Amino acid sequence: MTAAEAIVRRRSFVRLDPDRPVADAVLVRLLRLAGRAHAPHHLQPWRFLVLRDRGNRNRLRRAAYHHPRLFEAPVAILVLGYHHPHQHHWGEIREQIKGPLQLSPEDVGRMNVEVLLDHAAEPDLVAWACRHAQAAATTLMIAASDLGLAAAPIDRVNAPVIRQTFGIPDDHSLCAVIALGYPAADPPELPCLPLAEICFQEHFGQPWTLGEGDDPAC
Template sequence: MDFTALVEARRSVHDYADEPVDRDTIEAVVREATLAPSSYNLQPWEFLVVCEDRNRERLQEVAYGQPHVTDAPVAIALLGNRDPTAHVDRVLDDQVEKGYRDPDGAVSTRESIERMAEQAQSERRVWTATSSSLAAMTLMFAARERGLATCPMGGFDPDALVSEFDVPEGYEPVMLLTMGYPAADATDETLPRKFRRPVEEVTHFETFGDDER
């Protein structure tokens, strides 16, 4: 499927077929999600993949009882590490080795990242959520390419998620996603595209003010 067709075919789906998703497919989708861009290529994301019935029931409770958490065979909690330095050594060493930065540039970049780590938690939460959300969108496209449907979810209790699934200190619950093969009556052909604001309404050239369109 070419990219335009892929984008146009993606829908947020709540109704899933009674068909499991094998582990190889899940790992392939996550692998492609990890190719998403991130600030300084620090890749703060972690994917908590929940497939077992009892664990999806636990996750459903965290998600205020939303039924598609258990109707889908796979649910994923996307977590963002709030510590920008968590993977900095591997990231910068790789960039120097491959010629993306010289050693002096890597030292300067490391200092910038260390300053980021000293910012208030609220700022680091925004930083990790931004990069992790890019991975989430990439995951949804990777899933759709394989005939899978997904639904991103912001409606959940992040503190309950951390407690229920023993998420370590320092991780930000960014979103939940359900994933599975869509039900027969939830295919692209039976789901007309919902309203989208037109390009001329959302696009501003040069200034946000009274620009000429």
């Protein structure tokens, strides 16, 4: 399946099969793919808290106002944004990319300064971490389609209760809650808005003139 096919296959409204577990190898593959999302300096400021134990999933369900997808899902994933990833593993990432990119000591020094300055200049680390963790969450949902899974984001949750229940530290933000499993049935395709309604050209409000194209996605 191509990336375009996985995007088209993904559905916003889906029922999950509660009796079909997600195998360890499939879950590991999914998380490895999600971890390939874009992040500045490849700092990967996301963490995935995976809940498979029934008791923990019940605790999450209560904190998510008993969302029906969490009744069905054999797996739930909390996507967290880490505020200070450069302190945790920038050195390891730098060593991994130094050789393939043929970086000189001067190049490495400049990169060290850039990482520190970029982080220090960020006015809102919570928003910064969540912005990139959401990119990982989106990558996860597309990868789920490729693996035959369905991923349903849960929007209405009691974040303080979830933080306390699962021990999420202060330097991590709860950025997404995703119910994960196999679809119980093939959901119908849903319409999407035409480009003329969601795209502008050169200036906000200036009409889109390039047409709709012939992509069968919509």
